[in-house]
Amino acid sequence: MITNPNIPPDVRAVAADGTQLRYKLMELSAQYPDAIALGRGDPDLATPAHIIAAVNEAVRQQRTGLSLVAGLPELRQAVALKLRQENGLPVTGDNVIITTGGQEGLFLIMQTLLDPGDEVLVPDPRYTSYDEAIESAGGKIVLIPTDHDDAFNLRPEVVEAAITPRTKAVLIITPSNPTGGIVTEDRLRAIAEIAVKHNLIVIADEIYEKFVYDGWRHFSIGSLPGMEERAITLNGFSKTYAMTGFRVGFVAAPVNFIQAMTKVKALTTGPAATISQYAALAALTGPQEPLHEFQRIYAERRQIMMEGLRAMQLDFSEPRGAFFLWTNSASTGIHATELSYLLLKEGRVLIFPGTGFGENWAGYLRISILQSTELLREAIERMKPIIARYRAAH
Numbered sequence: 001m002i003t004n005p006n007i008p009p010d011v012r013a014v015a016a017d018g019t020q021l022r023y024k025l026m027e028l029s030a031q032y033p034d035a036i037a038l039g040r041g042d043p044d045l046a047t048p049a050h051i052i053a054a055v056n057e058a059v060r061q062q063r064t065g066l067s068l069v070a071g072l073p074e075l076r077q078a079v080a081l082k083l084r085q086e087n088g089l090p091v092t093g094d095n096v097i098i099t100t101g102g103q104e105g106l107f108l109i110m111q112t113l114l115d116p117g118d119e120v121l122v123p124d125p126r127y128t129s130y131d132e133a134i135e136s137a138g139g140k141i142v143l144i145p146t147d148h149d150d151a152f153n154l155r156p157e158v159v160e161a162a163i164t165p166r167t168k169a170v171l172i173i174t175p176s177n178p179t180g181g182i183v184t185e186d187r188l189r190a191i192a193e194i195a196v197k198h199n200l201i202v203i204a205d206e207i208y209e210k211f212v213y214d215g216w217r218h219f220s221i222g223s224l225p226g227m228e229e230r231a232i233t234l235n236g237f238s239k240t241y242a243m244t245g246f247r248v249g250f251v252a253a254p255v256n257f258i259q260a261m262t263k264v265k266a267l268t269t270g271p272a273a274t275i276s277q278y279a280a281l282a283a284l285t286g287p288q289e290p291l292h293e294f295q296r297i298y299a300e301r302r303q304i305m306m307e308g309l310r311a312m313q314l315d316f317s318e319p320r321g322a323f324f325l326w327t328n329s330a331s332t333g334i335h336a337t338e339l340s341y342l343l344l345k346e347g348r349v350l351i352f353p354g355t356g357f358g359e360n361w362a363g364y365l366r367i368s369i370l371q372s373t374e375l376l377r378e379a380i381e382r383m384k385p386i387i388a389r390y391r392a393a394h
């Protein structure tokens with residue numbers, strides 16, 4: 001329950017809807033020019049120069065017509081090659097559709113996959129766009145709890161216990177937004193066996209795959225035996241290459257599923273923007289040094305934020321991947337939505353409350369590291385007195 005009368009009615013009104021709440025807080029933060037946005041999930045880093053050059057070249061050559069709905073054949077093939085070489089997926093270009101961002105990809109997956117009443121197992125906390133995508137296709141979300149003590153890894157026995165005759169699919173987001181947890185290979189192997197046993201589809205969102213820390217490894221469930229006919233893998237260019245505004249993602253799945261998705265895509269946006277697809281092609285086929293530099297930068301920022309949170313005596317789950325610190329704020333004694341609002345209003349730091357990622361997470365904050373080291377340090381200094389004050393009052 002949000003009790004603080006200072007929380008404005010427009011924030012209260014959306015408090016129960018994770019996605020709306022996040023958008024509302026972003027809107028409010030726009031009122032404060034000096035706000036430091038640690039809410040964002042889109043990289044702040046510049047798109048690598050060779051990708052920009054490829055767009056300029058595509059424009060210069062007037063490559064401005066439509067591609068096929070499923071995407072440029074050469075991009076589909078480049079994605080398939082990447083998935084074979086890096087992820088071990090047994091795919092060709094026919095198994096790939098290029099989407100208008102991962103966001104469209106997840107929507108199209110649910111529209112294509114689900115019949116009314118179908119259940120999808122969704123790890124909690126979660127990127128709540130999946131809630132809406134599942135519900136808009138008439139499906140039902142069944143939450144699979146994950147725990148701080150287990151670094152928010154997914155537990156196969158909890159997945160299996162949630163299966164009913166209506167279960168259609170299990171969703172895996174690794175590394176996870178919001179927790180930064182990863183689903184480890186041993187758990188993925190067990191989940192793959194469960195999926196085969198119960199004839200379930202596995203949807204693997206691997207959009208943060210390139211950002212894993214401390215020696216942890218990303219593993220793709222789609223590479224395991226028996227997954228060829230049941231794995232749907234979603235990924236994109238927004239996070240890996242700092243290309244969020246280009247809006248390019250991709251999905252790999254059995255050919256008949258890709259064909260069905262392509263029909264739905266034709267009705268919604270048609271093909272992804274052609275010049276963006278050329279940018280994506282350059283990202284995959286060009287030098288990977290800029291990505292390695294991104295990885296180094298995020299690892300450094302992660303350390304800075306972990307140190308800052310330790311200094312504030314806030315408990316967090318050490319992120320094994322992604323851009324986020326999933327931080328337990330229960331020791332402040334106030335609801336995370338209230339705390340987020342106050343951190344913004346008093347501290348000019350935008351941080352999303354845990355309730356932006358599921359109703360059960362009023363004792364958590366999601367802090368993203370998508371700002372410069374200087375701004376991260378400044379944000380930590382702004383947060384310290386506020387956290388200390390509420391904790392003392394508690």
Ligand SMILES: Cc1ncc(COP(=O)(O)O)c(C=O)c1O
Nearest residue numbers: 041101102103127177236238249
């Ligand atoms: C888990 C997850 N999947 C998919 C997306 C969609 O990203 P985009 O549409 O930029 O590719 C996001 C964006 O934040 C995300 O966090």
